[in-house]
Amino acid sequence: MKRETKVGLTIVFLVSLLVFGYLWVKEYRIRVRKHEYYISFPEVGWVKKGDLVTILGVPKGRVEKVVLYPDSVVVKVSLDEIYLTEGSHAYIESQGLIGQMRISIILGKGDTLKEGSLIRGVKRKDLGELISSVGDLVDSLLTVVDRVNSLSITVENFTNSLNNNLVVFRRELTDFKDFLKDLLA
Known part of the structure; x- marks a missing residue:
């Protein structure tokens, strides 16, 4: 075989390998039937x-x-x-900490939808939003703890005042009892 023929066959083989590798990386599938749908979201993030x-x-x-x-x-x-199918809905979720997103679909129990149909989507909270929510929750809990402490102090002051009044009442009752004894004697 001539050198030019070998070089030509090598180039054809390498180009074919390159095309095959590209299609494989892009997940191109032969004879796979694709169905297109639309999903409406209030917002999609990333x-x-x-x-x-x-x-x-x-x-x-x-x-x-x-x-x-x-x-x-x-x-x-x-x-x-x-x-x-009818009743299907989708939501957006984070795939990890670096912000990669994906759309997850949950199938409904109804009849098959036509290609090109629109389904409803919702966005779930991602990790950052959950952490922010936890911060808000901690702030709310601290406010509740402060109010409980304030209520505890108020109850303690009321109890002390009641105890002091009880001591005074007992003393007055004893004095009244002595007064009645003197009056009847």
């Missing part, structure tokens, strides 16, 4: 094209497009070999 879409925790697709509207955000998702 969701972007290419983010993972799971159904009941199983990876089943990717985010294809994120479109902003005045009162909502609509996310176009492409799902592998699965149809959504």
Whole structure:
């Protein structure tokens, strides 16, 4: 075989390997039927094209497009070999501490939805929002503790005052008893 033929075959092989590797990395699948749906969210945080879409925790697709509207955000998702059903809903969740997001879908119990249907989505609190909420909760608890301490001091002062009045009342009662004895004697 001539040297030019060997070089040509090597280049064809390497280009084919490069194309195959690219398709493999991009998770391109031959004969996999994709179904597109739209999910409306009030806000999506850091969701972007290419983010993972799971159904009941199983990876089943990717985010294809994120479109902003005045009162909502609509996310176009492409799902592998699965149809959504009526009553399905989605939520956004964080995949980790670095801000990677994913859309999780929970299937409804109704009939199969047509491709291109719109489903409702909600955004769950992520770790940062939960930590912020814990801070607010701690502040509220500190306020409650301060009020309980104040109430405890008030009750203690009332109890001391009542005890002092009881001592005075007993002394007055003893004096009255002595007065009645003297009066009857």
